[in-house]
Amino acid sequence: MDHSxxxxxxxxxxxxxxxxxxxxxxxxxTNLMKTPGYGADAFSEAARIKIRAACDAPEADIHxxxxxxxxxxxxxxxxxxxxxxxxxxxxxxxxxxxAGAIEFGGHRVITLPQENGKITAEALQACNEAYWKxxxxxxxxxxxxxxxxxxxxxxxxxxxxxxxxxxxxxxxxHIPLYVDGARLAYALACPENDVSLPDLARLCDAFYIxxxxxxxxxxxxxxFPRRDTVPHFFSIVxxxxxxxxxxxxxxxxxxxxxxxxxxxxxxxxxMAAAERIRAALAEKGYRFAFPSPTNQIFILLTREQAADLSxxxxxxxxxxxxxxxxxxxxxxxxxxxxxxxxxxxxxx
Numbered sequence: 550m551d552h553s554x555x556x557x558x559x560x561x562x563x564x565x566x567x568x569x570x571x572x573x574x575x576x577x578x579t580n581l582m583k584t585p586g587y588g589a590d591a592f593s594e595a596a597r598i599k600i601r602a603a604c605d606a607p608e609a610d611i612h613x614x615x616x617x618x619x620x621x622x623x624x625x626x627x628x629x630x631x632x633x634x635x636x637x638x639x640x641x642x643x644x645x646x647x648a649g650a651i652e653f654g655g656h657r658v659i660t661l662p663q664e665n666g667k668i669t670a671e672a673l674q675a676c677n678e679a680y681w682k683x684x685x686x687x688x689x690x691x692x693x694x695x696x697x698x699x700x701x702x703x704x705x706x707x708x709x710x711x712x713x714x715x716x717x718x719x720x721x722x723h724i725p726l727y728v729d730g731a732r733l734a735y736a737l738a739c740p741e742n743d744v745s746l747p748d749l750a751r752l753c754d755a756f757y758i759x760x761x762x763x764x765x766x767x768x769x770x771x772x773f774p775r776r777d778t779v780p781h782f783f784s785i786v787x788x789x790x791x792x793x794x795x796x797x798x799x800x801x802x803x804x805x806x807x808x809x810x811x812x813x814x815x816x817x818x819x820m821a822a823a824e825r826i827r828a829a830l831a832e833k834g835y836r837f838a839f840p841s842p843t844n845q846i847f848i849l850l851t852r853e854q855a856a857d858l859s860x861x862x863x864x865x866x867x868x869x870x871x872x873x874x875x876x877x878x879x880x881x882x883x884x885x886x887x888x889x890x891x892x893x894x895x896x897x
Contacts (some may be wrong), residue, residue, distance in 0.1 A: 559863035593800025599807035613799035633693025666703030670714035704841025725754035734763035738816030815883035
């Protein structure tokens with residue numbers, strides 16, 4: 550492929566590049582090593598030790614899966630009984646952009662109204678109350694767990710106070726709380742964030758640390774902070790076709806990401822680029838669709854503006870709020886360079 554032919558800067562998503570050079574270097578150095586399969590290798594175990602330490606969760610069960618949809622479908626199916634559904638924001642990834650993967654696994658996604666991509670503890674409380682007060686509840690899908698994203702699909706963040714309130718409702722009704730951390734590095738690096746990995750481990754029953762969008766070739770690290778939350782989860786992963794035979798490839802990547810704070814650094818780079826772009830957009834009078842403080846920026850454009858800008862730079866289409874406007878997404882990543890940013894700003 551002739552890379553010189555690529556003229557337009559691309560901010561269409563945050564998983565367009567390959568992997569962080571440190572990961573590639575370690576993959577090359579260890580390429581001919583012979584290791585046990587299925588995550589029983591020394592690299593995967595080293596990654597588990599480092600992730601437990603970062604989460605302040607010494608008893609955590611940690612498993613490495615390949616991608617986000619696969620991870621969500623496997624974890625949700627493992628946590629739910631056959632008659633239960635998963636509660637999520639109406640904009641939640643499992644409801645909108647996973648092609649019915651959760652329903653394919655036999656579970657309904659029970660949606661709640663959202664504000665800037667987030668649900669509230671009050672709405673969750675009302676949802677559970679409505680189920681348990683209904684005399685016909687045995688004929689209905691039971692709310693069996695809660696799914697959140699940090700950051701959300703709109704690039705917004707749950708505050709620690711909001712997460713604590715939602716966790717309290719979950720524990721009141723004895724339903725697990727699960728957080729999708731596909732872009733967790735960018736949440737952790739955001740100046741507005743006040744939720745840490747130990748907070749997630751304390752408040753959630755399960756969450757995953759995203760690698761695919763945060764510097765890895767692929768891979769997500771599923772964390773169950775309390776041991777045996779899902780007995781035989783390894784077997785459930787295999788039932789879902791999600792068990793990687795060469796598990797060391799995924800484990801090694803997280804071993805590198807959790808060495809010398811690299812995971813945090815990947816997020817910081819994306820956040821620095823996003824802040825520069827936000828400032829330029831504001832200076833040039835662009836309208837933000839919603840206040841997203843992380844690596845995803847959503848701008849409201851007329852159809853004509855969107856068509857013109859798309860000729861100069863690759864953006865991601867998000868949605869059409871009405872017939873005359875579109876919302877386009879700008880996504881920075883761990884690999885966004887200063888040159889990328891300058892070229893985008895020049896196109897505005």
